Amino acid sequence: MVAILRFLDLFKNIFQGLGIDYGGMRKILEIKLLLDSRRVSSIIQEEASKDKERNYFYRSLILYFFFGIMMVAFLSLGSNYLFQMALIFGLFMFFMLTTLISDYSSVLLDLRDKDIILSKPINNKTLNAAKVIHITIYTSLITLAMMGPSLLFGLIRRGPVFFLIFLIQIILINLFLIVVTGLLYLAILRFFDGERLRDIINYVQIGLTIAITIGYQLVGRVFEIKALQAIEFLPKWWSIILPPIWFAAPFELILNGNTSTSILLNSLMALVIPFLAIISYIKLMPSFESSLQKLSALGGYRKEERFSNKLAKIVCKDKQERIFYKFTNNMVKNEREFKLRVYPSIGFGLVFPLIMLFNYSRGRNLTDIANSKGYFTLYFTAIYLPNLLQFLACSANYKGAWIYRIMPIGDYEPILKGAVKSIFINLFTPVVLINSIIYLILFDFKILDQLLIVYLNLILSTLLTFRIFKKDLPFSRAFHTIQRRNGFLKILLVMMGIGLLAAIHYQANKIKFGPYILMALQLITIIMASKFIFKVQLDA
Amino acid sequence: MDSIISIKGLRKSYGSKEVLKGIDLEVKRGEVIGYIGPNGAGKSTTVKIILGLISDFEGEVNILGYNIRDEDISYKSRVGYVPETADIYENLTAREYLTFIGELYGMDYDLADKKAHRLMELFGIGHVYDSRISSFSKGMKQKTLIISALLNDPDILFLDEPLTGIDANSVMVFKELLELLAQEGKTIFYSSHIMDVVEKVSSRIVLINDGRIVADGNIEELKTRSMGSSLENIFNQLTGFSDHENIARDIVNVIKGVE
Structure with a gap:
């Protein structure tokens, strides 16, 4: 983790140029990273015990890396780019989104930050910069673990053009997902309260854990399913609502020279949507900040249940x-x-x-x-x-x-x-x-x-x-x-x-x-x- | 039998450390005992022993005529307890928690429900009756705890720092409430570090220091025995603490960076 901070030090002047108190931001990040090393990721919580202080994050990275290696298998199946890449991006997006929601909600939703940090001589801009970088560090590390093997495989077997498209798509996907997570919270907080949001986060965590458990069971069988190679996948009109296909389309467009309308349209989505999402996120940011206050508000109203009372009798x-x-x-x-x-x-x-x-x-x-x-x-x-x-x-x-x-x-x-x-x-x-x-x-x-x-x-x-x-x-x-x-x-x-x-x-x-x-x-x-x-x- | 609580020769050790070194105390019906002492003097331990939360001790403890070592625990339904730390099953709603407690005390569900809701309203938190306790503020949690201790109309109340986080208006209601309860013949065991509240509500002060009772009597008696002009002074004197001015000065020096 020290290496990451050292790396950031290289850009000190840029941060200061943006009006950010670099020393303060670095200090905040240092503490946040220390806290994270003591937090148990939901991906490995089964084995977690409190006896020893271990860096759970690194352990979950190993797990992500394992999934990353499995994904190379998809890449080696034939040359239907659209299908392969949509499959890989689909998996990646699923894990990334659930991880963001379940594990990094604490970063996005931390209210204590305000009380503890903003009461000190640190400005809002610095704190927000620290948050953004904090999330970026983690998404980058997880992305590297999950996509690194496929990226490497792509570079060796498919050449630099493929690699470059792949890399750009991954960056776009990450931007897209971070914004989607934020927007999701925003929407939930608009209509519900903090308790409900925590409930939803809870269910996402549960879903992630179930997916991983069942995933373990199925992973071995993936290689048996030869049928995957033979699939002749052509995008239909409705594929426009599936984000993984947007991001897979540019491969087909550039590498296979397929200029059909649906490929063009999907490729366009891959480029436009992330930026649209970011713009709307920035526009909605102030109302997000104010909705955040609802987190500590009362909620979770519940009526007693008559049926279970009867059953109890x-x-x-x-x-x-x-x-x-x-x-x-x-x-x-x-x-x-x-x-x-x-x-x-x-x-x-x-x-x-x-x-x-x-x-x-x-x-x-x-x-x-x-x-x-x-x-x-x-x-x-x-x-x-x-x-x-x-x-x-x-x-x-x-x-x-x-x-x-x-x-x-x-x-x-x-x-x-x-x-x-x-x-x-x-x-x-x-x-x-x-x-x-x-x-x-x-x-x-x-x-x-x-x-x-x-x-x-x-x-x-x-x-x-x-x-x-x-x-x-x-x-x-x-x-x-x-x-x-x-x-x-x-x-x-x-x-x-x-x-x-x-x-x-x-x-x-x-x-x-x-x-x-x-x-x-x-x-x-x-x-x-x-x-x-x-x-x-x-x-x- | 006049004593509601009777303690004779109570001793308790944690390992080699003796926390209570022989406590003798008779509490009569309708008394409000201000049970005070410095941190670690043994206040909470005494209360926990009386409540049956700690079972290995030396000496004799009788409550409402029951020896607490006996199997018969029916006295517990006549006791209410507000612990110092607000440990509570927070993920339940106030309704779920309070009716659960009420039913454990042997009350009917509907009665417990009605009473709990009414008490919540009177304490000004009726609107959150169906909310999870985890979303409550500190003061609201404390009020919920107080209600859970009063729900069964107990004869004895043990209150350990019950006013934490409660707003000034509710504190006034609460002080008034204690007085009325005492008039009703309830016995109240009140421990706190806030001396002016203790001085105001208690009919009798019991001061414990280093595992022993060092003062016992009503506030006037303690004052006339020229121990001090206020409970705070008496407390300082009896616990042998007169250094506060020097310590405060040292602290200021450290803050200013003089040393």
Whole structure:
């Protein structure tokens, strides 16, 4: 990072010529970069722990670089520039935009800057220059990591003209994206409030994490899909609304000499739109600054929900238990950090059974699949059960847990039971239901009883996971303390338990009336187990 | 049984460091105790022990006739607590948080909801009842905490620096409120560093220093025992602090860069 500041020093005179207090700007940047090195990027937050101070940004750069290398593969597919480049730019824009929104929102939206910095003898111009350069540094580094391999490959294999077009397009894309992010915030703040904006940022972060997780699964398969090479891609009139195609069009125009109207039009867009966006951004900047104040304004109005209250009455007979069921509902619905940690794994739980089914069904036709035992892959939904139960103990406001101690609560049973019921019903059951519907369509209604057995086994799995894991009060621990609380062995034990339940299910199917006997046994076990399993002491 | 709270020979150590070195205290119904002392004297520790937040201690603590070591925790539904740090599940709305607390105290949802909303209105923050607490200002959070402590009509209130961030008008309401509550026979345990407020609201001052009670009595008694003309003076004297002028002068010198 010092190298970057040294590099900036070369342009000291230019900055000063623009009326910027260079010394002040450098100082601000230095602090900002230091802060960033301690901030965890959402791309790698899974492994993040607070024990050691590491530069998380560099680690996420390595990940981006890995994606960059994968992208070279697209570039080596045939010579349909339009398709290749649109694909590469599309991916790049997706990652860049989501990164900008999720990780650099703090730069764009920082209100503390005003309080801390502008109260000192630093002018607004200097602070804004520091912000712009701050974002530029990061977008440049990420761009280099992601596009560097492709740029190099392009230079060697496609020559300097290709390289030059590529480079210019990347710069235009970055300008475009930064402005789009700004405009997006502007629009959201115009119509909503700060709380809603944070919600949207939160969902983008979740989307990014899901995309990366699933991306990992698919990356290896990209090379198998030979079909990509054969694609004869011609732009239609509607491609004018797809930004990646604008930026890919100049390649076709210059290198292949294609002067069709749609190529010309798209190329024009690539040049004009970024500049239009910048002009409108500068014009709207003052109103952005004033909307920014809304960030700290009140918001997040929410009415209570009658339906979930009714459901609560059905699933929790005990009053204390119901209180904690509702409490858990409200907490998981609103807590952004909880969502950020848990929702991506929910997305994974949603697709993982289907990925496994897809693997299992290779080389079979639909009737084969419908008559197979492929529905057993529904058990893979449980892949996120450990994550879910583990994070139930966490909250960003974990210090609020003092209330458990001063309240007249005799034992922990209703707390734990209500909380576990809440997440099982609200965060696990819907995923199972959605997948069940897909499976019912694929396998026909004859597997309905089988799916019921799977569901009952998943309830048992939840109880089992609760039993094996350490017991904590809900929302009473900081997120970073939970990482190693239930070690790998416990998770393995959970997975083995679920496997065993699935195996019993498989064997029961071979016996006459087996499935029905099993169902009865499952019900009895669930009722018995839930009576004593929550009567526990908390773990230290 | 006259005492609402009775503490006998209370000792507490963190490792080798003894924080409370034998506290004896009897609190009667309707008293407003100003519980004061320098930072780290053991004020919060005492309160936390009485509330059952800290369980390993020596000595005897009885509250409302219950020994706090007993399993019976029903006394907790007659106690309200405003902690010093406003730690709260901020991502809930005020409605969600307050009804949750109310229901934990054994109240009916609708009653808790109605009461909480009305109290929010009276404290001048009724319009944010359905907003997330995370969007509240410091004073609004503090008011929410105070409401959560009053919701169940407790017999004993523990207030630890309850006025942080609250505006002057609400402070006046709050002081008046304490007086009325005391008249109703509520017992209030008030700890704070703001001496003039303590002096005004308390019917009895308990000063703790280095884990011991060093003064106990109403403000007039303490004054006539010629300990000082104001609570602030008494505080300085009893905690053995008379250096403030020298320290202030040194600070000014450092700021001016004289040294």
